[in-house]
Amino acid sequence: MKKIDKYILLKYLSTFFFCLLLFTAIVVVVDISEKTDDFVKSNLSTWQIITDYYAGFVPRIDAMLFPLFIFISVIFFTSKMAGRSEIIAILSSGVSFKRFMVPYLVGGVFLSLLLWTGYQYVVPEANRKWGDFEKKYVDVNAGPANTNTSYQNNIYFKNDVNSYVSIKGYDTVSKTGNGFVLQKFDNNKLTYNLRANNFNWDTAARKWRLTGVVERTLHEVSETVQTSNDMLMNYSFKPIDLRKDDYLKDQMTTPELNRFIKMEKMRGSESISSLQVERFNRDAIPVSVLILTIIGVALASRRVRGGSGAHLAVGVLISVAYILFSRFSVVFATKGTFSPWLASWTPNFIFGLLAFYLYKRAPK
Numbered sequence: 001m002k003k004i005d006k007y008i009l010l011k012y013l014s015t016f017f018f019c020l021l022l023f024t025a026i027v028v029v030v031d032i033s034e035k036t037d038d039f040v041k042s043n044l045s046t047w048q049i050i051t052d053y054y055a056g057f058v059p060r061i062d063a064m065l066f067p068l069f070i071f072i073s074v075i076f077f078t079s080k081m082a083g084r085s086e087i088i089a090i091l092s093s094g095v096s097f098k099r100f101m102v103p104y105l106v107g108g109v110f111l112s113l114l115l116w117t118g119y120q121y122v123v124p125e126a127n128r129k130w131g132d133f134e135k136k137y138v139d140v141n142a143g144p145a146n147t148n149t150s151y152q153n154n155i156y157f158k159n160d161v162n163s164y165v166s167i168k169g170y171d172t173v174s175k176t177g178n179g180f181v182l183q184k185f186d187n188n189k190l191t192y193n194l195r196a197n198n199f200n201w202d203t204a205a206r207k208w209r210l211t212g213v214v215e216r217t218l219h220e221v222s223e224t225v226q227t228s229n230d231m232l233m234n235y236s237f238k239p240i241d242l243r244k245d246d247y248l249k250d251q252m253t254t255p256e257l258n259r260f261i262k263m264e265k266m267r268g269s270e271s272i273s274s275l276q277v278e279r280f281n282r283d284a285i286p287v288s289v290l291i292l293t294i295i296g297v298a299l300a301s302r303r304v305r306g307g308s309g310a311h312l313a314v315g316v317l318i319s320v321a322y323i324l325f326s327r328f329s330v331v332f333a334t335k336g337t338f339s340p341w342l343a344s345w346t347p348n349f350i351f352g353l354l355a356f357y358l359y360k361r362a363p364k
Contacts, residue, residue: 001103004090008103011081016073016111020062023069027061028054035138042137056129063123066115067288068319074104074296075315082303097362101297108293116286120254128251152242158267160236162186167242175201175239180210182235191218196231201239207232237263249278274334280344287348288322291355298358318354322347 001009032039039049081087090100155167159182168179180199184192197212213228240252241263252260261275269275299314325347333343 001106004095005103005106009107011077012074012104012107013111015077016070019069019073019076020066023065024058024062028058031057038138044137052129053133056126056131056133059118059123059126060130063115063118063126066111067285067292068323070108070111070289071292071296071315071319072312074293075300075312078297078300079312082301085303087301088303097301097359100301101294104293104297105290108290112286112289115289116283119282119286124251124253124256131251155242157237157241160266163192165235165237170242172239172243177242189218192216193218202232205232207234209233249275254279254282273340276340277330277333277343280341284344284348288351291348291351292319292322294355295351295358298355298362301362318351322351325350 042049044052078087087100091097152170152172153168155165155170157165159165163182163184165183166179166181167177170177176198177200178198180194180196182192182194183190193216194210195214196210199208199210202209210231210233211229213231215226215228217224217226240248240256241260249257249260257275257279261272261279264272264275295318296315299318329338329343329346332338333340
């Protein structure tokens, strides 16, 4: 890597992280002003608010705006280079535009991988912290508008190919429930029935502990009945599978989300489209970083009247268009029959073509 490559790469990364840090500080200040009452009512210390809330809030908001600020950063410092005739000097020295873009692509790939890793593991954990705090201390103050309750009533689902589970009530916070029923069928005939008065998740054993259990095994003309005060059972579902709140899909790491999607497909869940969109977005959004980097370089490398202001104005319009395309695609996938995979990747395809067009039109 030559000196000019290091110069461009350093400008790229330093401008991006400075913009992200500055905007994060602004968002945190605004959020504090909005949630001051909730923080006071929670009776938590400042350190607890930082570790329990902002440790989740900051990575969540940064990941959401990551591609946008990469785009703005590239346009900002590249237009400054164009305004100082640095790009003209580089291209006039015999460096091709393709070669000129190499440090941008290196930086774009690095940031894409950083965002991809974050979406797979870091952001879900941050969402879990943020969501738990919101549910415990913020949503409770929303009154009738609060739809995220920890207690679930009348849960029914398919446990495996031949068995079904029904639960009268379950608390997602304490991981305890009551009215547990498991039924197994063979050729549409009931062969096994288990009922438990109460059940809870045993963290140490990583199994379900059932109390007040009655098991019935049905034969052709008779049945066998067994009772137990306490049983440890290993079922295919886990506590996370019994949650049905607005925060669930965002709080699972990608391996957990893949397993959850597989279980929901088997159960014939109606929310499978939104889960698949979330899964595919975790791969598609990091790719947009590279696409927006190419668009930003192709736009800002041309010296125009108005300088960086004109470039930034065009960049904001393109960013808004990208966000609108993404939102429309998600709505069509979750509310209609549009493929979740296409919903996640269509914005990248469209703006990938725009990136190719602008690259061809860029000054050589």
